[in-house]
Amino acid sequence: MPRRLLFRHYLWIVGAVVVAVLALHYLGPILTPFLVGLILAYLGTPLVNRAQARGVPRPIATLLVVLLLLVAIAALFLVLVPLVQTEVTQAAKRLPELIGQLMGRLGPLIEERLGLHLAFDFDTIRDYLVENAQSAQQFSVQLLSGVRAGSRIVIALLINLALIPVVTFYVLRDWNVILERLDDLIPQRWRPKVRTIASQIDNVLAEFLRGQIMVMLALATYYAIGLWAVGLDRAFAIGILTGVLVFIPYVGFGLGLTLGVLAALLQWHGWPGFVAVLAVYGVGQLIENYVLIPYLVGDRIGLHPLAVIFSLLAFGQLFGFAGVLLALPIAAALLVGLRHVRAAYVDSPVYTDG
Numbered sequence: 113m114p115r116r117l118l119f120r121h122y123l124w125i126v127g128a129v130v131v132a133v134l135a136l137h138y139l140g141p142i143l144t145p146f147l148v149g150l151i152l153a154y155l156g157t158p159l160v161n162r163a164q165a166r167g168v169p170r171p172i173a174t175l176l177v178v179l180l181l182l183v184a185i186a187a188l189f190l191v192l193v194p195l196v197q198t199e200v201t202q203a204a205k206r207l208p209e210l211i212g213q214l215m216g217r218l219g220p221l222i223e224e225r226l227g228l229h230l231a232f233d234f235d236t237i238r239d240y241l242v243e244n245a246q247s248a249q250q251f252s253v254q255l256l257s258g259v260r261a262g263s264r265i266v267i268a269l270l271i272n273l274a275l276i277p278v279v280t281f282y283v284l285r286d287w288n289v290i291l292e293r294l295d296d297l298i299p300q301r302w303r304p305k306v307r308t309i310a311s312q313i314d315n316v317l318a319e320f321l322r323g324q325i326m327v328m329l330a331l332a333t334y335y336a337i338g339l340w341a342v343g344l345d346r347a348f349a350i351g352i353l354t355g356v357l358v359f360i361p362y363v364g365f366g367l368g369l370t371l372g373v374l375a376a377l378l379q380w381h382g383w384p385g386f387v388a389v390l391a392v393y394g395v396g397q398l399i400e401n402y403v404l405i406p407y408l409v410g411d412r413i414g415l416h417p418l419a420v421i422f423s424l425l426a427f428g429q430l431f432g433f434a435g436v437l438l439a440l441p442i443a444a445a446l447l448v449g450l451r452h453v454r455a456a457y458v459d460s461p462v463y464t465d466g
Contacts, residue, residue: 136431136438145272147438149279152181155321156280157287174285178277188356191349309448316444323408324359330404331355334396339372342388345379354393358400365400369393419443 136143156177163173283290298306332355339347354368376389423443427435457463 136435145275146279148276150283152178152276152280153283153287154317156181156284160284160287171285174281177284178281181280182277188353191353309445309452312448312451313441313444316447317441320440320444326408327400327404328355328358331358331396331400334399335368335392338392338396339389342385342392344372344375344385344389346375350375354396365393365397419447 156174159177159180160170160173163176164170295303295307332352334351335354336348336351339351344350350368350371353371354364357364357367372389372393373386376386380386423439423446424436427439427442429435431438
């Protein structure tokens with residue numbers, strides 16, 4: 113006969129949850145590389161399992177998958193950083209000219225409709241921007257080179273970047289062992305239910321990730337071809353980057369749209385090209401929200417994009433960047449938990465007895 117749980121047993125469980133939340137809150141920066149490594153290990157586990165099933169030793173398969181993940185992430189940054197730097201630099205140089213063009217078109221309308229005459233000294237604006245840009249650059253260099261806090265930040269960043277592949281390798285290599293040890297820690301009376309819920313959470317995350325990868329590939333192809341068709345410079349880089357970053361709801365689209373608009377403003381002086389770029393992104397947003405997301409993600413798992421956005425914002429506010437990393441797994445767990453709560457409610461006398 114199973115023994116009845118006492119009040120102190122529940123206190124131990126609540127205490128463990130409180131300790132975990134406090135650790136996440138106060139040790140978030142330290143836990144970040146471990147959480148990133150854990151997420152990368154989760155993503156790479158299917159590849160390692162397939163390679164192991166074909167006779168490849170697990171350590172070798174793990175090393176190959178880690179190298180593949182690092183190459184993919186490095187390629188993304190090699191595209192993103194120079195692209196953003198180039199666009200921002202060129203936009204800063206042409207900002208007075210762009211403001212002049214805008215005011216040349218809006219100024220007569222404002223003067224005609226409102227009776228206001230707007231005048232700008234663009235030479236002064238340009239000199240001010242150049243001077244402040246140089247000051248900001250000098251200040252950042254002095255901060256990183258002369259202040260101890262700057263050096264500590266750089267050292268901490270380098271340590272975190274070095275820890276991520278190490279954590280990914282060891283977690284990925286020992287993934288099955290870790291799961292077995294966690295399973296042994298589950299109370300025996302709860303083990304069947306916990307296994308069922310954990311399996312459902314894993315299915316939700318797997319379906320979500322598979323669907324998102326298909327959406328990313330489809331949108332990267334669409335934006336690259338669409339921007340190339342309208343004649344935009346660096347169309348393939350901006351298009352592929354937009355498709356890859358749509359993994360973060362609305363953030364990837366917003367960044368891609370910003371880069372596309374900046375590139376259009378820097379490349380063309382008239383409205384047709386600018387409107388064409390906006391049309392490409394407008395059609396892409398319609399395809400994403402009304403075709404790809406419903407069929408490839410939403411209808412398969414029931415995890416609404418707004419739930420993902422709310423989880424990112426809420427856990428980011430509570431636990432910082434570590435909370436952002438945990439937002440998606442926790443959202444999937446809450447989705448599965450709410451399904452079980454709804455099933456229990458429907459079977460309860462509260463619902464059935466009328």
